[in-house]
Amino acid sequence: MAALTEIAQSSAPVPRHRGRRHRRFPVWRWLILSLAGLYFLTPLYAALKFAGVKAFGQVAHQSGFSSALGLSVRLAVITTVLTLVLMVPTTVYVHLRLPRLRRVLEVVTILPIVIPPIVLIIGVLQVAPASLKATPDLLALEYVILAMPFAYRSIDTGLRALDLRTLFEASSSLGANWLTTLWRVVVPNLRTALLSAIVLTVALVLGEYTMASLDLYQTFPVWIVLFSQDSGPVSTAASLLALFVTWVLLMAIVTVASQSSRRRGGAEVTLFTVGRQETGDSR
Amino acid sequence: MTPDTTTGDKTAGAVAGGATRGGVLKGGGIKGRGSGRPGGADRDSAGLSLTLRGLYRTFGTTRALDGLSLDIQPGEFVALLGPSGCGKTTALRIVAGFETADSGSVLVDGSDISAMPAAKRDMGMVFQSYSLFPNMPAIDNVAFGLRLRKLRGPDRHRRALELLDMVGLTDQARQYPHQLSGGQQQRVALARALAIEPQVLLLDEPLSALDAKVRLQLREQIKGLQQRLGITTLFVTHDQEEALSMADRVGVMRSGKFEQVDVPDQLYANPRTAFVAEFVGTMNRLPGTLTSARDVAVLDSVLTVRAGAADGLAGDVDVLVRPEGLRIKAQPGGNGIVTDRAFLGSVSRIGVRLCGAVAVKVDHPSAHAGDFTPGASVQVSLPAEDAVLVAARP
Numbered sequence: 001m002a003a004l005t006e007i008a009q010s011s012a013p014v015p016r017h018r019g020r021r022h023r024r025f026p027v028w029r030w031l032i033l034s035l036a037g038l039y040f041l042t043p044l045y046a047a048l049k050f051a052g053v054k055a056f057g058q059v060a061h062q063s064g065f066s067s068a069l070g071l072s073v074r075l076a077v078i079t080t081v082l083t084l085v086l087m088v089p090t091t092v093y094v095h096l097r098l099p100r101l102r103r104v105l106e107v108v109t110i111l112p113i114v115i116p117p118i119v120l121i122i123g124v125l126q127v128a129p130a131s132l133k134a135t136p137d138l139l140a141l142e143y144v145i146l147a148m149p150f151a152y153r154s155i156d157t158g159l160r161a162l163d164l165r166t167l168f169e170a171s172s173s174l175g176a177n178w179l180t181t182l183w184r185v186v187v188p189n190l191r192t193a194l195l196s197a198i199v200l201t202v203a204l205v206l207g208e209y210t211m212a213s214l215d216l217y218q219t220f221p222v223w224i225v226l227f228s229q230d231s232g233p234v235s236t237a238a239s240l241l242a243l244f245v246t247w248v249l250l251m252a253i254v255t256v257a258s259q260s261s262r263r264r265g266g267a268e269v270t271l272f273t274v275g276r277q278e279t280g281d282s283r
Numbered sequence: 284m285t286p287d288t289t290t291g292d293k294t295a296g297a298v299a300g301g302a303t304r305g306g307v308l309k310g311g312g313i314k315g316r317g318s319g320r321p322g323g324a325d326r327d328s329a330g331l332s333l334t335l336r337g338l339y340r341t342f343g344t345t346r347a348l349d350g351l352s353l354d355i356q357p358g359e360f361v362a363l364l365g366p367s368g369c370g371k372t373t374a375l376r377i378v379a380g381f382e383t384a385d386s387g388s389v390l391v392d393g394s395d396i397s398a399m400p401a402a403k404r405d406m407g408m409v410f411q412s413y414s415l416f417p418n419m420p421a422i423d424n425v426a427f428g429l430r431l432r433k434l435r436g437p438d439r440h441r442r443a444l445e446l447l448d449m450v451g452l453t454d455q456a457r458q459y460p461h462q463l464s465g466g467q468q469q470r471v472a473l474a475r476a477l478a479i480e481p482q483v484l485l486l487d488e489p490l491s492a493l494d495a496k497v498r499l500q501l502r503e504q505i506k507g508l509q510q511r512l513g514i515t516t517l518f519v520t521h522d523q524e525e526a527l528s529m530a531d532r533v534g535v536m537r538s539g540k541f542e543q544v545d546v547p548d549q550l551y552a553n554p555r556t557a558f559v560a561e562f563v564g565t566m567n568r569l570p571g572t573l574t575s576a577r578d579v580a581v582l583d584s585v586l587t588v589r590a591g592a593a594d595g596l597a598g599d600v601d602v603l604v605r606p607e608g609l610r611i612k613a614q615p616g617g618n619g620i621v622t623d624r625a626f627l628g629s630v631s632r633i634g635v636r637l638c639g640a641v642a643v644k645v646d647h648p649s650a651h652a653g654d655f656t657p658g659a660s661v662q663v664s665l666p667a668e669d670a671v672l673v674a675a676r677p
């Protein structure tokens with residue numbers, strides 16, 4: 001998760017430079033690529049070997065599989081919706097009215113990464129009302145906090161590419177109120193940024209283990225760990241499946257983002273640039 | 284250079300506008316308008332009056348507006364002209380409702396709209412920067428305001444097409460802003476602003492990002508549309524040529540207030556202050572000396588100015604004179620050397636360096652300007668005419 005964001009945020013300027021260098025030393029390019037490929041693929045291959053093809057067929061029939069996956073998907077949906085509903089208007093408002101607060105917000109939104117989840121969860125369990133503690137929705141609320149750094153950064157980058165003030169003024173001179181402008185003008189222009197926020201949030205929720213296990217809910221990752229004590233191969237197959245599903249999700253989002261970007265004259269969107277708006281400046 | 288727009292055009296435009304507007308309204312069939320807005324009843328008449336009354340606005344220590352007052356007649360086209368930072372945009376934004384004045388008020392058709400939010404004001408605005416919604420093709424941009432006014436789909440589409448046709452962009456209807464040139468984008472923005480049949484049209488330097496040729500075309504197009512529709516228009520620019528050629532009246536601003544509000548030819552011929560004289564049109568500054576209450580020695584001759592022109596001045600003064608107010612002839616050992624010559628059509632503007640390193644511009648019929656090549660020695664003189672005198676620059 002963290003690695004993905006890092007790539008998403010820091011890679012855009014790099015490829016140009018690298019590409020030029022590597023064109024002069026194609027051997028190096030292939031060597032590094034193969035080494036990196038080996039590094040990533042070996043464990044995957046080992047896992048695949050260990051699980052065996054048959055295990056994949058059995059995954060879906062294991063006890064607890066569907067309820068765990070169902071819970072994870074539900075949490076992913078709730079978390080994503082809550083995160084967007086909270087973060088989009090907030091970030092837009094800060095950009096528009098309180099640009100000086102942007103620095104502060106940047107620092108605040110990084111906190112969930114800095115503070116270990118275990119500290120967060122203990123804090124939350126101390127203050128959360130009992131009624132909330134009894135439902136898995138509490139977990140969604142915690143995930144909203146965890147997702148905040150990623151969502152904020154995506155949306156922030158997207159907004160920086162827009163002349164927000166002029167768009168709002170043009171829209172309101174035509175008779176639109178704040179919400180209408182947000183919905184009809186800003187959100188459609190944030191397509192790529194929102195997609196990236198969604199991917200990151202969904203990937204985070206589908207992979208989060210610490211909080212879920214401390215909250216005693218059997219989400220998909222928790223189930224995999226628990227189940228691996230029963231059947232190693234099947235749980236390994238399950239985690240490979242989870243990986244595959246996340247990957248397909250990412251590719252789907254990149255494809256959609258590329259299409260909408262091309263239609264509006266933006267640059268090609270790759271997996272690595274999905275976190276930045278195509279024309280986004282980096283100050 | 285001579286301004287080609289006079290107040291005479293205004294009346295004609297307003298009358299023609301009344302008729303055209305009626306037609307557009309029938310065609311568009313916008314419903315449910317006119318409730319809750321000032322003077323909403325009578326839309327078929329040319330336009331609504333706009334009044335700025337004693338507007339003040341400070342940003343921190345910057346006084347952007349310093350008691351700005353202006354009366355704009357229904358259907359009139361007024362340009363705000365002034366140097367960068369004089370408060371033009373601020374004034375326009377206060378009229379649009381994007382900014383609030385510290386004190387003072389804005390009246391449309393006699394009713395105070397100062398407290399009304401921007402979205403309720405029905406002001407069409409065209410911005411300096413490209414402001415089209417990037418996610419919508421041209422036609423949807425134009426239809427945006429109509430959609431908010433709950434105009435039905437087919438009507439909306441027809442009306443948006445009408446407007447695109449009006450600005451000559453029917454073929455570009457389905458194109459996205461990034462596929463349009465700067466000039467096309469500003470025309471779509473104009474169509475979008477006009478689509479809602481605004482009470483007042485506000486234009487904030489809409490042409491400044493465009494190249495010269497497109498700018499000239501668009502100038503005429505905007506002026507033509509404004510006259511046809513008879514919409515009361517406030518146009519902000521720092522380009523005096525633009526202001527003089529388009530507007531019925533021009534308000535020259537300096538440090539948040541008006542120096543002079545007048546029709547273009549008056550502004551040019553009878554500037555009331557030195558600032559206006561120098562800001563509007565090209566103005567030469569010639570050093571001179573007051574020799575008596577009304578006599579000023581300038582360019583080897585003595586000029587008698589009109590009574591009152593030299594009031595409050597004594598000793599060294601500057602004489603302000605237009606390029607067409609100076610005479611030039613080739614003369615070996617004259618008082619100046621030609622530095623450059625620009626062909627402006629029927630006249631050529633000749634740059635001359637006079638003794639004492641004073642640079643002046645002199646207009647001379649192009650047909651007889653052949654002798655004035657750079658380096659030529661010339662004699663520049665000032666015929667006895669009314670001249671504007673100001674204190675010499677330190």
Ligand SMILES: Nc1ncnc2c1ncn2[C@@H]1O[C@H](COP(=O)(O)OP(=O)(O)OP(=O)(O)O)[C@@H](O)[C@H]1O
Pocket residue numbers: 342343345346347365366367368369370371372373374521
């Ligand atoms: N939001 C703001 N905050 C602080 N100062 C402002 C703000 N808006 C305008 N000003 C100041 O007020 C003054 C007038 O600004 P304004 O934008 O109205 O000038 P202008 O005549 O439109 O200039 P230009 O031709 O450069 O557009 C300037 O000194 C400007 O710096």
Ligand SMILES: [Mg+2]
Pocket residue numbers: 371372373
């Ligand atoms: Mg301005």
